[in-house]
Amino acid sequence: MSKTTTESKSTPIRERAEVGPTMKGSDILVAALEREGVDTIFAYPGGASMELHQALTRSKKIRTILPRHEQGGAFAAEGYARATGRAGVCMATSGPGATNLVTGLADAYLDSIPVVAITGQVPQHMIGKGAFQETDIFGLTLPIVKHSYLVTDVNDIARIVQQAFHIAQTGRPGPVVVDIPKNVQQQRTQPVFSKEINLRGYDPEKKADDVALNETIGLIEKSDRPVLYVGGGIIAGNASEELLRFAEATQIPVTTTLMGIGAFPESHPLSLRWLGMHGTAYANWAVSGEFKKQGDNVLKVAPGADLLLAFGVRFDDRVTGKVEKFCETGTIVHIDIDASELNKNKPANLPIVSDIKYALRRLNEMIQNRPIRKKFSDWHKQTAEWKARAPLRYRVTEEVLKSQHMRDHMGGNSAEVILPQMVIELLYELTRGEAIITTGVGQHQMWAGQYYQYKFPRQFLTSAGLGAMGYGFPAALGAKVARPDRQVVDVDGDGSFLMNVQELATAHIERIAAKALILNNQHLGMVVQWEDRFYEGNRGHTYLGDPENVKQIYPDFVAMAKSFNVPAERVMFRKDLRAALQRMLDSNEPYLLDVITPYTEHVLPFIPTGRTVAEMIYQE
Ligand SMILES: Cc1ncc(C[n+]2csc(CCOP(=O)(O)OP(=O)(O)O)c2C)c(N)n1
Ligand SMILES: [Mg+2]
Secondary structure, three states: EEEEEEOOOOOOHHHHHOOOOOHHHHHHHHHHHHHHOOOEEEEOOOOOOOOHHHHHHHHOOEEEEOOHHHHHHHHHHHHHHHHHHHOOOEEEEHHHHHHOOHHHHHHHHOOOOOOOEEEOOOOOOOOOOOOOOOOOHHHHHHHOOOEEEEEEHHHHHHHHHHHHHHHHHOOOOOOOEEEEEHHHOOEEEEEEEEEEEOOOOOOOOOOOHHHHHHHHHHHHHHHHOEEEEOOOHHHHHHHHHHHHHHHHHHOOOEOOOOOOOOOOOOOOOEEEEOOOOOOHHHHHHHOOOOOOEEEEEEEEEEEEOOOEEEEEOOOOOOHOOOOOOOOOEEEEEEEEEOOHHHHOOOOOEEEEEHHHHHHHHHHHHHHHHHOOOOOOHHHHHHHHHHHOOOOOOOOOOOOHHHOOOHHHHHHOOOHHHHOOOHHHHHHHHHOOOOOOEEEEEOHHHHHHHHHOOOOOOOOOOOOOOOOOOOOOOHHHHHHHOOOOOOOOOEEEHHHHHHOOOOHHHHHHHHOOOOEEEEEEEEHHHHHHHHHHOOOOOOOOOOOOOOOOOOOOOOHHHHHHHOOOOEEEEOOOOOHHHHHHHHHHHHHOOOEEEEEOOOOOOOOOEEOOOOHHHHOOOOOO
C-alpha cells in the first residue's frame, strides 16, 4: 500500500506517480483495482455499469464473480473481507442495482468491515432529471458509509480508487462507495497513478501515550477482579497474538463480544467465551456480578469486575442490556481507534484513543519490564465456580415433541429428535474446530456462536450489528473464494437461507465449495422465542411452512438445491446425522444439508432487551 505523505512539490512527478497510456475511464478503474491487489470482484451488470464489465473482461488479474442478486454480491464481498482483512469489492449498476447493495453496506458499516462498492451512475447530464434507473446512491448511503465519492472527472478515477481502498482498510475499517457516471467511464485520458496518498485531515494512525498505558497498568495492580472485554477491534487490528500474550502475562480472564469471537481462543482457561444477551452466564456475571431475585428485591450474591479493560469494543446494547447497570461497580478503561466510540454508550474512567495492536504491544513491553505482582487467585476461583455451575448446556425435553413437524415425523420417538445445538456440537467435532463458520440471523446464529468453539480470528463471520438475515450463504461464498484451503460452512436458518437462496447458482457455476447447513425449524425461530416469552406464544406471521399442508416440510430445499445442480440431502433422525454431516464435509462441491429441528427450543442464556444480568434466564 502507498504510504501517507505530505506532497512535496520539489519531488519530480515521475517519482511520485506513474502515468499510463491514454485509455477509457472504465479501463482506468480496472487498472487501479489491479494496483490495489484486487483479485476478486462480485459484480452484477446493467446499463450504467456494462462499460465497467467490458473492461473487467480484459483483466488478467481479477476474477469477476456474478452473484445472482446484488445483495448476495455485497455480502460475498463482506465474507471475503472478514475472512482476509483485505477490502472486499462489489459492483452494481445504477438505480435498483445500487439500492440492492444498501443492506450490505449498512452491514459493513455497523461491523466495521472494509468494503469498496462501485456503482454505475447515469451520465452526468442526466443526473437530477429522474433518468431511467437514476438513484442518488451517494446521498442514499451517506449515513452508512465511511466515505463516498461521485466521480465527476475521468482524471480523478485513479486517485479516488486509491483513496477508497486506503480509507476502507485503515483506521477503523468500513465501506466506501465509488459512484461513476457512464459518460465518465467512457471518456479517455492518460491516468496518473500516484505512489503516495495525501488525505488532509485523515490520520488513521492513532497511538496511545505511555502515561495512559502506565495508568492502565496501575489500575490492574490495584484491582482484585479485572476482566478483559474485547471485540471486533482486536480482529480488525490484527492484535490477537498481542492479546493472548497480555492476558497470559496478567492472568486476566477474557470475554469477547460476538464480533470478537475468535480474537481469543475459546478453549483457553482464561476464556469466558462471549457475553451479552445470549452470552455465557459466567461472562455476564464476571462483568456485572451475580444476583438473586427474592420477590421484588434483587440481591447481589457476588460482585463482578472491579476493572473492565474494554479493548476494541463499542458497548453495544446487545452486550450491555441496561447500560447503567453494566459493570456498574467497575473502573472502565476503554481503548479504541475511533475517538467517537469513547464515552458514547458508556462513560469510561480512562478513555484512550489508539490502535489496539500498538497499545497491547506497548503494554506487553511495560509488563515484561515490570511484571504484574497480583495473581488474582480468588477471582479465578470465583470464575471457575461460575463456569462449573452454569456451563452452556441444553436438555432434550418432552417439549420438543410439541413441534408439529416433530409430531408428524417422529411418531413420538423423542430419542430421534435432532436438537439444533447437537448439530453444531457435532459439526465442531467433525471439523475439529477448524472450519470457518458463517451464519444467518436468528436462533441458529446464537447456537453457532455457542456450541462451536472458535480458536482463531476471522473464523466466525456473522452479521452482528445489523443482524441481516440472508447474510450466511453469500458470505460463505466470499470466504471460500478467499480461503479455498479451509472448510467453510454456513450455519443457516430456513428463513435466513431463503433470503439469498439464488446464490446456490453462483456457488455451482463458479465452483465455490461452501456448504449450507440449514437448521430447519419451519419458523422464524428467534421471533417465535420472543412470542413465547412476551406474547403468550401468539404466532404473528412467524410460521414458514404451508398452513394448508403442515405435514410437509416446506419449502423443499433439497429439490431447490438440485435444480441448481447443487447436491443436497435432508436429515430428520438423529441416527442419520453424523454420516450426513460427514458427507457434506467430504464434498468438494457446494452442498446443502437440510436438518429438520424442533421450533420449541429457546436460546439460553437470555437477558431480555434493556434488562440486567439479574434478570438473566439460563439453564440451571
Ligand atoms: C432482513 C431481516 N428481516 C427480519 C429480521 C428479524 N428477524 C430476526 S431473527 C428472525 C428469524 C430468523 O429465522 P430463521 O432464519 O429461520 O432462523 P431461526 O431463528 O429459526 O434459527 C427474524 C425474522 C432480520 N433480522 N433481518
Ligand atoms: Mg428457522
